[in-house]
Every structure is written in structure tokens, then in C-alpha cells.
Amino acid sequence: MASEISGAAGTFVGNARRFRPRRFAGLLLAAPAIAYLALFFVLPMAEVIGRSLAGSPLTSYEKVLTNGLYRGVFIQSASIALQVTVIDLIIAYPLAFYVTTLSRRARLVAFFFILLPFWSSQLVRTYAWTIILGRNGLINQLVLALGLVEEPLTLLNTRFAVLLGSAHVMLPFMVLPLYASMAKIDGDLLKAASLFGANGWNIFRRVHLPLCRSGIAAGATLVFILTLGSFTTAAVLGGGRVMMIALLIEQQVRTVVNWTMASALATVLLAVTIMLYWACDRVLRGRAVDES
Numbered sequence: 001m002a003s004e005i006s007g008a009a010g011t012f013v014g015n016a017r018r019f020r021p022r023r024f025a026g027l028l029l030a031a032p033a034i035a036y037l038a039l040f041f042v043l044p045m046a047e048v049i050g051r052s053l054a055g056s057p058l059t060s061y062e063k064v065l066t067n068g069l070y071r072g073v074f075i076q077s078a079s080i081a082l083q084v085t086v087i088d089l090i091i092a093y094p095l096a097f098y099v100t101t102l103s104r105r106a107r108l109v110a111f112f113f114i115l116l117p118f119w120s121s122q123l124v125r126t127y128a129w130t131i132i133l134g135r136n137g138l139i140n141q142l143v144l145a146l147g148l149v150e151e152p153l154t155l156l157n158t159r160f161a162v163l164l165g166s167a168h169v170m171l172p173f174m175v176l177p178l179y180a181s182m183a184k185i186d187g188d189l190l191k192a193a194s195l196f197g198a199n200g201w202n203i204f205r206r207v208h209l210p211l212c213r214s215g216i217a218a219g220a221t222l223v224f225i226l227t228l229g230s231f232t233t234a235a236v237l238g239g240g241r242v243m244m245i246a247l248l249i250e251q252q253v254r255t256v257v258n259w260t261m262a263s264a265l266a267t268v269l270l271a272v273t274i275m276l277y278w279a280c281d282r283v284l285r286g287r288a289v290d291e292s
Helices: 002-052 059-066 068-100 104-119 122-133 138-145 159-182 187-195 200-211 213-228 232-238 245-254 259-291
Strands: none
Touching (some): 002 259, 059 068, 068 159, 068 213, 104 159, 122 138, 159 213, 187 200, 213 259, 232 245, 245 259
16 A cells, blocks of 8 residues: 555656646746736736826726716617627627538638638728718618618718627627537537427527527627727717717827826726626636536
């Protein structure tokens, strides 16, 4: 018995000795990335948090949480982000499912078109919507030609334009996590449910949808967070009339020159983002436990 214990102890010590150089090598390889994040993310965020506490501590945060203007902008931003998330989920779910049914070559073609928007900047894609939604744009020309309206519709600088542009920009971020989740589903499970008498709706509701929970959580969190802090789409398509958090922060810096309030708004936005990420991580961990 003593010999077995000593042998196990010797094995553990040997493994630990071999593990230390590997751990040091991994840390050494990660050092440039850690230094980059510390220099260009951690230190600037520490500066932002420090500026938000300038003057009377927590005064700026009290205004952010109690002032009707700031609270209204946060609510409107969250509302737009939620609507964009729902729109993209409705569009991306059947699209991701369709891609999983394609052959390997057709799937590559589908991914080419899904990833094609990333080949151009978000600013270019957003300005393209100004041409489509303008008074002389494609939509207005179509409805005027069909005789549906007598005067051009006001589509730009509206909440509708921001929703439409944001949903278009964020759609790939919803499709990719959903596809990754659906690709792991065993097709035999769906066939088995059908053989046991389940109709299409029950197969979707009780088999396919629960198995895609991790993809839905990841995609929804990603789209919501990116839309919540989006600046370009709201600035170009909203024209300053649809106020969102990023626009309010930019206004506080450039127009009001109130760095303290701008820093407080950015810190609150960061805190909301971290909480959303934590909630998504809890959902994904729970999914992993259920699968195990």
C-alpha cells in the first residue's frame, strides 16, 4: 500500500514538473496579447473610470440613473437593440437551418454570401441604406410608381431606418452562432421524433429549438451588445434624431465637453455589457452541463 502511494506521489510530482515549463511557455506566447490588451484597453478604461469619478464621487452616476434624459436614452437604446436582436433571430434561424441542409460545396457558397458584408466597412454599408431610403431612393420610387403614395415617404432619420440598417449590419453575427449550434444536431433525433408521431411544429419546439439554445444565447447576446453600443448606424441613418448611448457619449465629448459625464455613461455601458456577457456565459455553462 505504501509503495502504491509513493508511486502515485512520484507520478504526480513528475507531471507537475513537466507541466510548469508548458505553462510558462503558454504564458510567454500570450504575453504580447496580454500587453496589447493592457496598454490599449485596460489602461484607457481605467482612465475613463477615473474621469467618471472626478469632482464629487458618484454624482455623474446619480445623474445617469435618475435624470430622465439619460435614462430615456438608455431605455431607447436597449429597446432598439432588443428589436434588432428579435428581427435578426427571426431571419437568421431559418437561414442557418437551410445552410445546414446544403451540400458541402453549396454550403461554401452560402457562407461566401453571408460573410460578404465583412469585405466592406460598416460605414459604406450604412451609407448604402441612405441611397435606398432617401426621398429619391429605391423604396420611394417604387411606392410612387405603384401609386401607393402621392408624396415621397420620410424614411431617413427615423427609428425605422436605424432598425433596418442595424438589422442588416448585425445579421451575420446571428447566423454564425446559430449555424455552429445547428451543425452539431444529430439528424437522427429529428427523424426519431417524426417516427414517434410528432408533427413539424412539435419537432421544432421540443427537439430542434432546445438543442439550439446555446447558439441563440450566443447570437442574441452578441447582436444585442453590438447594437447597444453602435454609433455609425444611429448617426448616419438616425441623423441625430434617434438618440442612442454612443451618440450621447459623443455629444457629451464634442459638443458639451463634459468628459466626466461622458466617462460615466461609457462606464455604465461597459457594466451593462459585462452583465449581459455574464448572463450569456451562465446560459452556455448550463447548456454544457445538460449535455454532459
